[in-house]
Amino acid sequence: MKLPIRLSVTLLLAGSLAAGAAAAATPDFAAARAAILAHYAAAAHKADPNFKAFSAAAGRSFFLAHPAGARPATPSCSYCHTTDPRNQGRTRAGKTILPMAISRTPSRFTKLSKVRLWFRRNCQSVYRRACTAQEKGNYITFMASQ
């Protein structure tokens, strides 16, 4: 599969960052996140051959939207995460949610099983359906820009 140029560059950058990160013995979050984005890019390309790249702006709209079919308890992603993902969020039961923004929580979107679990649940709660690969990639791209 041919990756979009921007994504390939991201992967290359992530690779070089990885070398530095290993030397500093810090978790290699950037490379792990790039791999997850590449996973969703491949799926998005499979669903739509015209898929070019993920959009942080689209991810932002998706995050702030109040979908018509949302469950009453969870009208929007921003209901728990707040409208600024650099903020801490709060679950309905009152627990703190660490910021979704990568700048604040660098470990976000670095473990595929966890990413899948929370997209599955929260897409069902807010959008009442599974999210598309493109939507997930846009979302992660938006959070990486914050």
Next chain:
Amino acid sequence: MMHYRNIILAAMLLVPGAAQAATPTPTATPAQIYTKQCGACHMAYPPTLLPARSWQAVITGLQHHFGEDATLGRRDTATIATFLAENAADGPLGNREFLRGLPPTMTPQRITDMPFWRVIHARLLRPGIGTGPGIRKAAACNRCHNVNGGGEGGEGGGESGG
């Protein structure tokens, strides 16, 4: 002097086995998996506070868990279901004291619907508690109780990792 009942309760509020290590590892114990997964959104309630049939209803209803989708992977679901059944009030490791006043026909999914809870917390059962913002107080035992190993606190519990 601390009332004996409070001492028992304080001991019961510990999630068995969860206090030793807060960070789940690939060889995480069932208690750790329970605390990590369930404690991501709310306090990881001590399993002995509900009977096994209640936990079974909670587990089978995770798609609509108090208004949210809280489904888990198949393996974690099975691990947590077994852990809850074993440590439920009527389970082999549970404390039957918490079944007091509970009719066998009743399967509450909220601890605050358990008769023992309502007797002990009668003063909290005023309008506003159990609905709206008040539910946060009633659902967060650690607001008033010193609870260890429940995954509570401002850090975000199991939600923090990558």
